[in-house]
Amino acid sequence: xxxxxxxxxxxxxxxxxxxxxxxxxxxxxxxxxxxxxxxxxxxxxxxxxxxxxxxxxxxxxxxxxxxxxxx
Amino acid sequence: xxxxxxxxxxxxxxxxxxxxxxxxxxxxxxxxxxxxxxxxxxxxxxxxxxxxxxxxxxxxxxxxxxxxxxxxxxxxxxxxxxxxxxxxxxxxxxxxxxxxxxxxxxxxxxxxxxxxxxxxxxxxxxxxxxxxxxxxxxxxxxxxxxxxx
Numbered sequence: 001x002x003x004x005x006x007x008x009x010x011x012x013x014x015x016x017x018x019x020x021x022x023x024x025x026x027x028x029x030x031x032x033x034x035x036x037x038x039x040x041x042x043x044x045x046x047x048x049x050x051x052x053x054x055x056x057x058x059x060x061x062x063x064x065x066x067x068x069x070x071x
Numbered sequence: 072x073x074x075x076x077x078x079x080x081x082x083x084x085x086x087x088x089x090x091x092x093x094x095x096x097x098x099x100x101x102x103x104x105x106x107x108x109x110x111x112x113x114x115x116x117x118x119x120x121x122x123x124x125x126x127x128x129x130x131x132x133x134x135x136x137x138x139x140x141x142x143x144x145x146x147x148x149x150x151x152x153x154x155x156x157x158x159x160x161x162x163x164x165x166x167x168x169x170x171x172x173x174x175x176x177x178x179x180x181x182x183x184x185x186x187x188x189x190x191x192x193x194x195x196x197x198x199x200x201x202x203x204x205x206x207x208x209x210x211x212x213x214x215x216x217x218x219x220x
Contacts, residue, residue: 027220031220032220034218034220035220039218040218040219040220041214041215041218041219042215042218042219042220043219043220044219044220047220
């Protein structure tokens, strides 16, 4: 897939754990884990907004497009 | 009401599955009985009729078995799975199997009832195949929804 989720990098930079972040943005740790591990097929704007608000970042910091040649 | 209906359907399927096995096992005896008291043509073509009804019976039991599997997933509240798509496809193939068996019977012993059975099971095969396609789409949408965070 051409979209990569860099949530783990931002979480490490902000020193926030999976369970802690999941609790703050009100989604289950299992769902956040799916997102973090690049297994998700889509992300809601509301989830993206909550993550950006909590981690004080832009959507582009979390989501990255990689062209197939680069992959 | 819905829960009770699910349970009732499950009990009916269980009853049909086990009674189907009993009917299949006792088929030679019941065919002999029918040959004596219902139609002499059954006695004349005893082995042929036993083969047609026996194989069709196995296909029928297998269809009920697939339906029981599907009902189990309904009871477990996880019915939108690919196993159910495979079950519906299997039911379509098994129904076509019954259609073929009765077409063979129609060639040897033509009766109006045989024609009706062929038509009913052909429609059942089409019905299962269409449902399998619909179900496959539903499973795909559900998976997408589950993986939308």
